[in-house]
Amino acid sequence: MTPNLFDSPQLDLLGGQAEPAQTHRLFFALLPDEATRAEFARVADTLKASQPGLRARWVAPARYHATVHFLGDHPxxxxxxxxxxxxxxxxxxxxxxxxxxxCIASFHGREPPCVLRSNEVPAPLQQLWVQLREALIRAGQGAHLSRSFTPHVTLGYSRGGLLPELPVGPLAWRVDQLALVHSVVGQGDYRLLHAWPLS
Structure with missing residues (x-):
């Protein structure tokens, strides 16, 4: 039987097995403290219990964050x-x-995210997004920046339909830190590269 070349491990130029390609992701984020993270996790648990038909890939509480600016995926x-x-x-x-x-809502997508968000965006959060965007453009990092901002915390990714908007909370989050975060797509942990207190 002829071996299937597509089932064979990929070899490097020296004939050894090549490492799988990695995707490195960089972004600015707001990271909740432990107590706030626990509150978000309780909302996720309530959502799982109240929506038994919702098939989703749930985010680990340690990875809860609100992205402020995405800086791209890189090899x-x-x-x-x-x-x-x-x-x-x-x-x-x-x-x-x-x-x-x-409130809890969904965004459209291949795996629609189930997110925590607010009906009103605080003015300081919107200003933070604008100021950081301007600073990144000045630093030559405008290529991947979005032109709009819908702040949210992703709780999971639906493998079915969109979730209807549901009221929750209200959940109060005292935001006092901005972080530059590195992750490798498909791996569990985030790496905090830098953090700046908001004071």
């Missing part, structure tokens, strides 16, 4: 991008603020 961790993003983060002048999340 390796790019030191030049990290340095430019660090300069942008260090130049930011923003204070801590309160963010109240009060």
């Amino acid at each position: 390796m961790l790019r030191g030049d991008i990290v340095q430019a993003a660090t300069r942008a983060g260090a130049a930011l002048q923003a204070g801590a603020f309160d963010w109240t999340l009060d």
Whole structure:
């Protein structure tokens, strides 16, 4: 029987087995403290219990975050991008603020995200997004930046339909830190590269 070449391990140029390609993701995020993370996890547990027909891939509580700006997917961790993003983060002048999340909703997508969000975006959060966007553009990192902002915390990814909007909480989050985060797609942990207090 002739071996199927597509089932064979990929070899490198020296004939050894090649490492699978990795995707390195960089983003600025707001990271909840332990107590707030626990509140979000309780909402996720309630959602699972109240929506038994919802098939979803749930996010581990340690990975809960709100993305402020996405800096792209890359085949390796790019030191030049990290340095430019660090300069942008260090130049930011923003204070801590309160963010109240009060509903669960879904976004469209291949695996529609189930998210926690708020009906009203706090003005300091919107200003943080604008100021950081401007700083990143000045630092030459505007290529992947979104033109709009819908702040949210992803709880899971649906493998079925969209979730109807549901009221929750309200859940109060005192946001007092901005972080530059690195992750490898498909691996569990996030790596905190830099963090700046909002004060």
